[in-house]
Amino acid sequence: MDLVILALALLIALPAAARACTTVVIGREASPTGHVIVGHNEDDGGRLVNRHGYVPAADHAPGETLPAEDGYALIPQAAHTHGFYWSEMKGASGGMSTADSFYNDQGVLIVSDSCVDSKEDLEDASRLSEGGIGFNLRRVMAERANSARHAVEVGVEMLERYGYVSSGRTYTCADADEAWMLQVVSGRRYAARHVGDREAAFIPNYYTIHEIDFDDRDNFIVSPDLVEYAQKKGWYDPAQGAFDFARAYQAEKDWMGPGNTYRSAAGYSILTRSPFWREDRYPFAVVPKRPVAVEQVMEILRCYYEGSFLDPAWARMQFPGGAPHDTEIRRICTGTTMESSVTVFGDRDRPETTTMWLCAGRPSELPYLPFHPFCGVPAALDTMGDEAPALLAVHCRPDAEIATWRDNGWQKLRDFQNLFELVFQQHHDEHERWLWSYENGLARRESELQARVAALDDRERAAALLRERDAAVAAEALAAIGEQEKNLRPVAVSASPAATAMDSAEEIEFSFALTDGRIPSEDALLLTLGGTNARLMGIRPVAGSLRAEEGRWTVRVKAADLQKAGVPGTFDYWLGGRDQWGRSFGGRCFFTFTERTA
Structure with a gap:
């Protein structure tokens, strides 16, 4: 650099x-x-x-x-x-x-x-x-x-x-x-x-x-x-x-x-x-x-x-x-x-035989994974499957449900990115070394795979070999990201109530626990809707609402401030902050918006 x-x-x-x-x-x-x-x-x-x-x-x-x-x-x-x-x-x-x-x-x-x-x-x-x-x-x-x-x-x-x-x-x-x-x-x-x-x-x-x-x-x-x-x-x-x-x-x-x-x-x-x-x-x-x-x-x-x-x-x-x-x-x-x-x-x-190295978000936080598009992107990452032609026909049409949180491989990678963003500075150097090491291993295996494929005259057999390897790469990557997530020590976050109407004027209480005598700084607390810009769409809690209750910390947020997606459904919100020593922490909470009451 x-x-x-x-x-x-x-x-x-x-x-x-x-x-x-x-x-x-x-x-x-x-x-x-x-x-x-x-x-x-x-x-x-x-x-x-x-x-x-x-x-x-x-x-x-x-x-x-x-x-x-x-x-x-x-x-x-x-x-x-x-x-x-x-x-x-x-x-x-x-x-x-x-x-x-x-x-x-x-x-x-x-x-x-x-x-x-x-x-x-x-x-x-x-x-x-x-x-x-x-x-x-x-x-x-x-x-x-x-x-x-x-x-x-x-x-x-x-x-x-x-x-x-x-x-x-x-x-x-x-x-x-x-x-x-x-x-x-x-x-x-x-x-x-x-x-x-x-x-x-x-x-x-x-x-x-x-x-x-x-x-x-x-x-x-x-x-x-x-x-x-x-x-x-x-x-x-x-x-x-x-x-x-x-x-x-x-x-x-x-x-x-x-x-x-x-x-x-x-x-x-x-x-x-x-x-x-x-x-x-x-x-x-x-x-x-x-x-x-x-x-x-x-x-x-x-x-x-x-x-x-x-x-x-x-x-x-x-x-x-x-x-x-x-x-x-x-x-x-x-x-x-x-x-x-x-x-x-x-x-x-x-x-x-074309290799498309794909990263499911920011490559400073997530690894590039080698896939071969004409052999099919692995189902573990939530592909369209046989529905692709039908989805192309309705690409330009609205789809309220697509913005909601879904439990699939692509979302797991994005969830890691959302969490890593909240503890970036503390873990960056170690994680960067892991990224380069992990990708170097993938590159070596990709080179060996391409040599094997080049020696095959049977293109169907070659495609099957590439497809098998792609599935293994996806499964291994999801497991590896899961292990990396443990190193970030995510905090448990919950919301009460866990759902409200889109036009609600109430305040939502978010609760989280810190260990080792850590005390959160209210000024540093920030809540974001997963996948959105923290500077433009970040949500600050109600001033003076931070409280310690029975070993957990609670803070209140206006429901109207949470409404960033503009549609009903269940969404992932990410609470981050810093303690009295300047150490960062973060965790995920699900919250559901129901249809408007009026």
Whole structure:
């Protein structure tokens, strides 16, 4: 981290609003595997559930259309669609339009990063046709694309036909041999650039394509009137120099904003293994001097500027465990990181050999686990199973029950993360050593597994071997996390009453026990709904309500303050605090909201 500290020390420290997602792309000649590597942190706020499934290839009847968000274009379905692995983000109000990842059976991966805000006027209805396209842009690319470049071409066709609804976004389209970034402006303007085979690209949440060679159609795909439109809008003046797509189309408030530049400095410092900072702008990509290892990509996605001036103790101490993720400073691994993945592509003709290292939340707290999407994500982690096609059809619809707590493997990993956040500073160093040791063991076994699979001509037997190993990895990981949780010494927390109506005005009493003469500090107590931002949605108890009763401590919280999910059901709440010696503690309590009485 010394290189990151040095690079960041050269930037001006200003707090930044949270923006979503970070992606790292390693070209095939910059990769030790000879294939492309893509790392991605999916960052989304609110109470969300992440599910995984496989949607099989299918033939479709004439006249069939894709379900869409209310008011968006109903796009005609293709006669045939590829099968694909699907990572879904969904909350009570419905599935997200801009979050899901896909990997299809042609070996094409689709992930995305917000690039809000662009300069385009979102009130200008003429930029869209039939309501425009949102979620279905990524879906159509996954269902129809045969290669990374083809995914861009499919996406461009959709953009020119319907127009893009959101302000701005980058879609990374990758296969084993190449990767592209399609950077989209609301409406019909876009610029796509090929990531060179020897390049490594890093993108936070702004446009990164700068100069464009309009004659190089092998490496650039752009909207026909890209420059003329910018001139017409007053966003570009040829007298000021060469056309810069990012500079012309990015909103001024986001151009070189600190929430993006901090991440770019840190990401490129780790990629190049040298201090990397820019006063004017960051490049689209760099050419590393040596191959970029998978572990290096994981290191980037785990980064929260630890040890630098952007990770001050005073900012952390607003939280019981001194955790860094929910502070005002935007980090690569942040409070809204719902899933992190590193996709290590296998051979194009054998997509089942692709390894997707998945982390069920923040990789600074949870391990990456190697899975093989086309062999099925293990049922122990709560996959969609055979319901994936049906769930895709209703992705955009509300689902109040999905926000409630569920007893499954994915939730167990998230529960550990919620608890660890409350005792982060005390246990971080030991836990970090465990993470690296555990993942090193997984990496060795994954290498041995891939060697065995490569020697098999029978693909069904190879898939069975991969599937068996994936199930074992999931079971072992859940057991290992269970053991790690014991080391955190969670406190027992209960609520009285344990349920109330959503419109209740009563106060709820939370009770917990501490040992060894520990006395909680009322000012440090904080209650959070699992999976939400502690700074923005943390709940403080009623002032002066802390009491010692029969060997336990009690504190009162207003029921109205607990109502963060907005729907009835049973939810996990996490109580954290510090004692008189500054030592942190935390524990979980379930609480149920019933329907409103009126």
